[in-house]
Structure formats: C-alpha cells, structure tokens
Amino acid sequence: MIGLSHYLIVSALLFSIGLIGVLRRRNLLMLFFATEVMLNAVNIAFAAISHFYNDLTGQMFAFFVIAIAASEVAVGLGILIVLYKKHGSLDLDDLATMKG
Amino acid sequence: MENFLASLFTFQGFAFYLFSFLTVILFWITVMSNNVLYAMTSLASGMVLISGFFFILGADFLGVVQLIVYVGAVMALYSFAMMFFDATREIKEKNTNGAVVFVLGGLSALMLVLMFAAPIHSESIQALYPMHEGVGNAQDVGIVLFTKYLIPFEVAAVMLLVAMIAGIILAGKKMDQSLTEMMDEDAGEDEILKQKDEK
Structure with missing residues (x-):
C-alpha cells in the first residue's frame, strides 16, 4: 500500500530537482520555473500529510502557498519585463553590475 | 519487491x-x-x-x-x-562545474529533509482541524477556511490585489513603445559609451 513516506520521498525528489535548477540556472525566467517546481513539491508534501493525519491544516497551508506563488509570479514577471527592457537580456551574469 | x-x-x-x-x-x-x-x-x-x-x-x-x-x-x-x-x-548559459552543483543541491536538499523530519515524533501529532466523514472536501475546506483561517484568507486577498496592481504598473510602463526599436537605441548608446571608454 502507498504510505506517507512514498509521497514524502517523491516530494523530496521534486524539491531537490527544483533546488538543482535554482543553483544551476543563469537565466532569470528559468530560475522562476525552478522555484515553481520547488513550491509544487512542498504542496504535495502538505496534501499527503493532510491526508494521512486526517487533518485539514496541510491543505490550508497549500492554498496559501498557491496564493503566494501566484502573486510572486505577477510581481516577478513585471520586474523581469522591466529588466529586459533595460538590459536586453535576462542573464544573471549580464545583470551583475557590482563586479569587484 | x-x-x-x-x-x-x-x-x-x-x-x-x-x-x-x-x-x-x-x-x-x-x-x-x-x-x-x-x-x-x-x-x-x-x-x-x-x-x-x-x-x-x-x-x-x-x-x-x-x-x-x-x-x-x-x-x-x-x-x-x-x-x-x-x-x-536557445538560452546560452555559462555553467561552471555542473558536478559541484549536483552534489551541493542533493546534499542541501537531504539536509533540509533531515532538519524538518528529525524533531517530529509522529505519534505526538494530532489533528487540529479533523476531516469529517460524509462531508465533501470542498465543504470541509470552506468551513475551516472561513472560520479558523479567515484573517490569513483576507490578507492573502489583499496581497493578490497588491500583486495585480504592481504587475500592471511594472509591465505597463512604456507599453506604447516598441521593444526592438528601444533595443536599437540601447545598442547605439552602448557604442557611444565604448567610444568614450576608448578615448
């Protein structure tokens, strides 16, 4: 039977994929995709714990995570558009203006 | 197996x-x-x-x-x-030493999982807002969301409004100008700057 640990392992796998993406990506838009992967992985863990402990709190937290992710995307994409208009690229190495 | x-x-x-x-x-x-x-x-x-x-x-x-x-x-x-x-x-990314990133990513994810899993004694967890038998999930969620989590719900609504206005203001600036024309202008400015640097 599928238990809580199965879901938590899948969630940890997806989270580490997202983390690898965040560490590896240099393009800001792709960095956003990697953070979305991490947020979704956490949501799976919340829903699984909510199911196996018969408690609604996990689902509530998942709702708020989704709401925060939506507003993060709205503001973040606005900032990305402004950056792209200003620099013509979304590469983090190009945007680093404080080189020592 | x-x-x-x-x-x-x-x-x-x-x-x-x-x-x-x-x-x-x-x-x-x-x-x-x-x-x-x-x-x-x-x-x-x-x-x-x-x-x-x-x-x-x-x-x-x-x-x-x-x-x-x-x-x-x-x-x-x-x-x-x-x-x-x-x-x-195609996105060109300069990836320096991918193996290090893999090892670091895997290790830090493992550390996070251990950090959050270690102090939890699963027996001591008890349901704060238990689900009810015979009641649909949407109804159950609605009751808890509009009683126990009402204030976070309202705060999330205000936050979404702020995000919407911020998105419109950030993305809507100079929307009437063409991006490619602006990029040409930028390229021109860059050349002027380079000439200055050479001088």
Missing part, C-alpha cells in the same frame, strides 16, 4: 507510480532544457499531473485550485510574458 508489485496493481498505487515517474521526468526537463518553450510546456504538464496527486489524496478542492490557478493563471501569465522575451532563441 513483492510489496512494490502488489501496490502497483491497485488503482491508487498504479496512479501514484505513474504520476510520480512522469512528474519527475517532466520537472527534470524543465530544469535542464535550454529552450524556454520546452521548459514551460513540461512545467505546465507536470503541474497538471501534480493536481492528479491531490485528487488521489482526497484533496479535491486543492486539486481544482491547482488546475485553475497554476495551469490556468500562472502558466498563462508566463506565456504572455514570453511574448516580451525572445522565446525561440
């Missing part, structure tokens, strides 16, 4: 293994692909499959919200934003 095979032939087990296999592959493509369109498509389909996880877990309302908000709204927002960027171009 027998346990795995036995669980594979139940409905829940088969769905779980199928969804987890596909989401891991799709999110791996999202993280590794050099093409924005491939990355976005695989991210969207991975999110659809994650809502499948929610439906298996009995969180129907959460699954529907995942479909509407993530697949419907967030991915649509991404695809609108991609009209501003050159999406067909």
Whole structure:
C-alpha cells in the first residue's frame, strides 16, 4: 500500500530537482520555473500529510502557498519585463553590475 | 519487491507510480532544457499531473485550485510574458562545474529533509482541524477556511490585489513603445559609451 513516506520521498525528489535548477540556472525566467517546481513539491508534501493525519491544516497551508506563488509570479514577471527592457537580456551574469 | 508489485496493481498505487515517474521526468526537463518553450510546456504538464496527486489524496478542492490557478493563471501569465522575451532563441548559459552543483543541491536538499523530519515524533501529532466523514472536501475546506483561517484568507486577498496592481504598473510602463526599436537605441548608446571608454 502507498504510505506517507512514498509521497514524502517523491516530494523530496521534486524539491531537490527544483533546488538543482535554482543553483544551476543563469537565466532569470528559468530560475522562476525552478522555484515553481520547488513550491509544487512542498504542496504535495502538505496534501499527503493532510491526508494521512486526517487533518485539514496541510491543505490550508497549500492554498496559501498557491496564493503566494501566484502573486510572486505577477510581481516577478513585471520586474523581469522591466529588466529586459533595460538590459536586453535576462542573464544573471549580464545583470551583475557590482563586479569587484 | 513483492510489496512494490502488489501496490502497483491497485488503482491508487498504479496512479501514484505513474504520476510520480512522469512528474519527475517532466520537472527534470524543465530544469535542464535550454529552450524556454520546452521548459514551460513540461512545467505546465507536470503541474497538471501534480493536481492528479491531490485528487488521489482526497484533496479535491486543492486539486481544482491547482488546475485553475497554476495551469490556468500562472502558466498563462508566463506565456504572455514570453511574448516580451525572445522565446525561440536557445538560452546560452555559462555553467561552471555542473558536478559541484549536483552534489551541493542533493546534499542541501537531504539536509533540509533531515532538519524538518528529525524533531517530529509522529505519534505526538494530532489533528487540529479533523476531516469529517460524509462531508465533501470542498465543504470541509470552506468551513475551516472561513472560520479558523479567515484573517490569513483576507490578507492573502489583499496581497493578490497588491500583486495585480504592481504587475500592471511594472509591465505597463512604456507599453506604447516598441521593444526592438528601444533595443536599437540601447545598442547605439552602448557604442557611444565604448567610444568614450576608448578615448
């Protein structure tokens, strides 16, 4: 039977994929995709714990995570558009203006 | 192994293994692909499959919200934003030493999992807002959301409003000017700057 640990392992796998993406990506838009992967992985863990402990709190937290992710995307994409208009690229190495 | 095979032939087990296999592959493509369109498509389909996880877990309302908000709204927002960027171009990224990143990412994820899992004694956890038998998930969620979590709900609503206004203001600036023309101007400025530097 599928238990809580199965879901938590899948969630940890997806989270580490997202983390690898965040560490590896240099393009800001792709960095956003990697953070979305991490947020979704956490949501799976919340829903699984909510199911196996018969408690609604996990689902509530998942709702708020989704709401925060939506507003993060709205503001973040606005900032990305402004950056792209200003620099013509979304590469983090190009945007680093404080080189020592 | 027998346990795995036995669980594979139940409905829940088969769905779980199928969804987890596909989401891991799709999110791996999202993280590794050099093409924005491939990355976005695989991210969207991975999110659809994650809502499948929610439906298996009995969180129907959460699954529907995942479909509407993530697949419907967030991915649509991404695809609108991609009209501003050159999406067909391959992204060139300078990746210095990928092995180090892999080891660091895996280790820090493992550390996070251990950090959060270590202090939990699963016996001592008790349900704060237990689910009710015979009541639909959406009804149950609604009752808890509008009684115990009313203030966070309202704060989230205000936050979404702020995010909407911020998005409009940030993206709407200079919307009447063409991006390519501006880029030509920028290129011209860059050349002037270079000439100054040479002097």
